[in-house]
Amino acid sequence: MEGEAGNDVGFSGIAAWLGPFRAAFTAPTWRRVLVLTSGAIMSPGRRTVCSALRAMGLDDVADFSSFHRVLNCNRWSALALARTLFVWLVAVLVPDGPVIIGIDDTLERRTGRKISARGIYRDPVRSSHGHFVKASGLRWQAFMLLAPTSWAGRVWGLPFLTVLCPSERYARERGRPHRKLTDRARQGLLQVARWLPGRRIIAVTDSSYASIDLLDAVRDRVCMVSRLRLDARLFDPPPPRTARTLGRPRRTGERQPSLASRLENPAIQWSEATIGAWYGGQEHRVEFISGTALWHNPGRAVPIRYVLVRDPAGRFRPQAFLCTDLAASPADILTWFVRRWSMEVTFAETRRHLGIETQRQWADLAIARTTPVLMGLFSVITLVANDLQKQGNVRPAATAWYRKNVPTFSDAIAAVRRELWAAPYFHTSPSNLEQRKIPLALFNSLLNNACYAA
Structure with a gap:
């Protein structure tokens, strides 16, 4: 990896891995992208341009400023x-x-x-x-x-x-x-x-994105799943309008009981479901009620399916979730959200x-x-x-x-680092020998990465 920074020797592996991105860069920028990406993977400490060059054994490269220009100047999208x-x-x-x-x-x-x-x-x-x-x-x-x-x-x-x-x-x-x-x-x-x-x-x-404007703007293209406040204003759909009805069309029907009040209603029948991949990767049994409603604030409304969840064991507080796909099942909504x-x-x-x-x-x-x-x-x-x-x-x-x-x-990044280190040096070495020669450039790079890890 010594000498000309644009040399492709030793970068065949990373070039193949990053092949789908090749068309986004010019040829000179692409060669520097390969160096910076390899250095970013193998650097043990800070991810600066200088640390990436040091990890690649390019401490004395003369045109080091060209690597900075990849990020602060060069044109790519x-x-x-x-x-x-x-x-x-x-x-x-x-x-x-x-x-x-x-x-x-x-x-x-x-x-x-x-x-x-x-x-x-x-x-x-x-x-x-x-x-x-x-x-x-x-x-x-x-x-x-x-x-x-x-x-x-x-x-x-x-x-x-x-x-x-x-x-x-x-x-x-x-x-x-x-x-x-x-x-x-x-x-x-x-x-x-x-x-x-x-x-x-x-x-x-999360609840930061539980906005009626956002849900209404994307629900025709994307199904949204988010948290829902227990005091959210939920309404029935507006009743059908008859031919002789005067005035503006109604935006909502009758108001539904709040989710918080349903938690205190002993007459409500709760369903049970077991959700896989709960926190910690374990299965978890929950109780829920679900239905459809119009989530309405003055001047804004969006149709949703709500899911009110409680833990029979009492390990977490009751929570409510919403989904803009009214046909989605409550179990699917919870499974999607825990991801x-x-x-x-x-x-x-x-x-x-x-x-x-x-x-x-x-x-x-x-x-x-x-x-x-x-x-x-x-x-x-x-x-x-x-x-x-x-x-x-x-x-x-x-x-x-x-x-x-x-x-x-x-483990994944360790395997990738192993492939990057081994590609230019060890792949042609006999596999039945316990001792292998390490080129001086590789030896110095390994020592630098170990000694300047912070």
Whole structure:
């Protein structure tokens, strides 16, 4: 890997893995993308451009600034990459059936006066129901494919589109209208529907996105599943209008009892269901009631199916959920919703293994590109690991004090790193020898990665 930075020697493996994205870059930019991607995978600490070059043994490369320009200057479309990644994920992991995606926002803790898009937000990691913690940083809205991986034994949240959501102060200082999270979610969901014409798309969200305007805007293209307030205003559909009825048509019928009041009604008959893949991957038995209604606020209404859930064992408080598909079964609605819990795992894994929050760019364009690329790298590594698993190359790491039955993301990225390290050096070595010669460049890179891990 020494010498000319554009040399393709040793990058055949990563070039094949990233082949679907090749058309988005020019030839010079593509060669640098291969270097940066390989370095981002193999770097043990910060995910800066310099650490990626150091991990690839390019400490003395003369045109190092050209690698910075890939993020802060070069012309390529992150949206086009997101579409390519999403179509690839669906083709491999969800070839048929409904496509379930999750939407959630996360905070990348960053400080610095030159980071113009940062703001002060509630820190979701450090805060709780009774403790509020604020932090300075960048807010991102992530769209993830929620698909089961057979070799991991659970649903993984695989990011394919990550959008920067600047603060209200950022918009005010530039004379622009501030776009709420629900506005960005609406635009993203309609874009995803255009990417997959003819497929049923189900989007699961938390209560932050339970907005009548959002649900009504996308329900013809995307089935929405979210939480519902127990005091939501629910109504029957309006009665049929007769020929001699005067005045404007009614928007709603009679008001239904609130969900909170139904919890206290002993006459209501509750049904039971067992939901698989509950928190912790275990099955869980719940009681529920369900029905259809118009969720109405003055001037706005949307038809929904509600599901009111309670735990017979009393381990969690009663909760309510909504779905814009009135024909969906309550068990399916609950099964779809519990998939979104894997998104929090993905946020934690990207921080732990891919260096989210360790970037140090100041340029607006580089900031807007780097975090979405690292989030998308999580999905690319999963797809590569899916291929390696077919060859038996992804195995759970086991120790005397901790036994894993199925691989996790740490095992997946370790398998990909092993392939990257071995590809240019070891694949032609005899397999029956216990000793192998390590080239000096590889030896120095391994030592640097181990010694400069922080």
